[in-house]
Amino acid sequence: MRSFDPTPEGWRLLAAELAAQPTHAYLVEAPPATWDQVEAICRQALWGADAGPAHPDWRVVGLDKRVLRDDVQGWPEEALVPPLLAPLKVLVVRGADRMTEEAQNLLLKVVEEPPPHAATVLLAEAAVAVAVTLRSRCRQVRVQAGAPTGVSDAARALLAGRVQGDGWPGALAEAAACLRHALERGPGSVPAARLIMQWQALEAASRALDGNANRELVAWQLEQSLNGHRLGGSM
Helix, strand or coil: CEEECCCHHHHHHHHHHHHHCCCCEEEEECCHHHHHHHHHHHHHHHHCCCCCCCECCEEEECCCCCECHHHHCCHHHHCCCCCCCCCCEEEEEECHHHECHHHHHHHHHHHHCCCCCEEEEEEECCHHHCCHHHHCCCEEEEECCCCCCCCCHHHHHHHCCCCCCCCHHHHHHHHHHHHHHHHHHCCCCCCHHHHHHHHHHHHHHHHHHHCCCCHHHHHHHHHHHHCCEECCEEC
16 A cells, blocks of 8 residues: 655645556545545546536545445445546545445445446545455555654543543544554654553543543543553653
8 A cells, every 4th residue: 555645745646646547446544634635636636627526426425424324325326327527426435434334335336346437435544444345446545644643632632521421432432543543653753652551541441431430530540641641650
């Protein structure tokens, strides 16, 4: 899987890479903050022009939730119909690593036997979370994130005593995803041992909250761990 930096030169190289070898299915592993840019580059590569996101031949699903079968329902049939205006009809799935198994199986039918005038673009924060049967049939590229720094500031804010109601599972999942990507990318500004300790702290917090422990106490303990302090002393 080729990797590209989220810099002007990196975007130029990614655009050239996609345009040089167009195909029927792409899987782009990239931080969600870059998905707009990645989409624009894909439109340029597949259509030869960036016509903007609002286009009858460019369908986007999964903007802010898990991708269900209903979200991609009908794409196998739509893909058989020639595009109205563009060279290709395109389906973009944002958060492809959040697709249900049923949704992935439905898309697999199109990717296995692609119509000549349709393409599927999967944007994922973690490509490994996409089923291998679907992943292996896509052309895969990666947009690198910045240097690994462990848990994101957004996750810290959620976890530091400000998680309300049933929001903590999502906050824990976001933080765990940050750690997973940091570990996968290899050596960075935060030692692997620190990242592993943070991961263990997240697991402990999840178990404690599942057991109805005091939320404020758990949040404080978790914040201490994420900041690199062991309870009762420093690292």
